Amino acid sequence: MTIDAMHWVWNQSTTTGNPRLVLLAIADKASSAECTVRMGTTELRARLNASKSVVVNAVDKALASGELLMVAPAVGSRAATYQLPYAVGYRRPTPGSTGPDSGPLSQSYRSGIETPNAHQGSGIRTGSENARGPESGPGGSGIETPRGPESGPLHQTTPTRSGSKQDGPPTTAAATVIPAFAHPLVGMINRAGYDTLRWNNLDSAEWLIIHALIKAHGTERLARFAIEQCQQRQITYGRYFISGWKDLAVVHDDTPEGVSRLPALRPVPSPAPSPAVARRNASRDYLDELSAQLRAGGSQ
Structure with missing residues (x-):
């Protein structure tokens, strides 16, 4: 899978410069069919032979292009997990082939x-x-x-590409239209000044994920998160927000509207008396008992 993933970067990726080197570094380590790699900033710096700021900037640009996804963020000493989404399932052409691997030759x-x-x-x-x-x-x-x-x-004596180089990330006919349930979310983000974001590269499975996230968190919360991300970095594709939306904590509120729940009241235990107080109480009880005995004897 590593060779196929690197072949995709060399022949299909639209990135240039350091972001392209980031994709090549990740593709070089991708050994699974899902093209996922766990890689930290230290390892990327060693592979790119660049400073931390250069590497961080290159990773951000690769993420903004949509050709790199952060599947899981870094937690503590555990590095982040990245994926090359468009290299999943990609196969380089067979050497000596006279046309694309899939489908008949063109006319x-x-x-x-x-x-x-x-x-x-x-x-x-x-x-x-x-x-x-x-x-x-x-x-x-x-x-x-x-x-x-x-x-x-x-x-032909040289292998042909499996497809012409695209001007942008591949799209599907079913994903070129924003679903009705996502119109309020996209509209809020557009009204905040980020109407240049591209949403037409999402497939139907990703729209289903967004639909579930809207139900779990609400449109306003997802829009606020997306706007905050756009304020921090330059983002081109709407797909970038999905991993962050997934990490949002779910807020459970089963209290009926207009009802404020208070904790149950518990009796406060009385403090234990000090030794001196205990002695005074015992002496007083003894004197009271003695007085009662004397009154009882005098009355006889």
């Missing part, structure tokens, strides 16, 4: 060989009727020489 790379029917011979045709090879004998064999694409020979 411009087809040889144009056609067999009209079984009664008319092979009927081999080229992409252009004007390009004909030499005939094999008198009358000709009728087999026309196939011609490769206009830009090169018929058979």
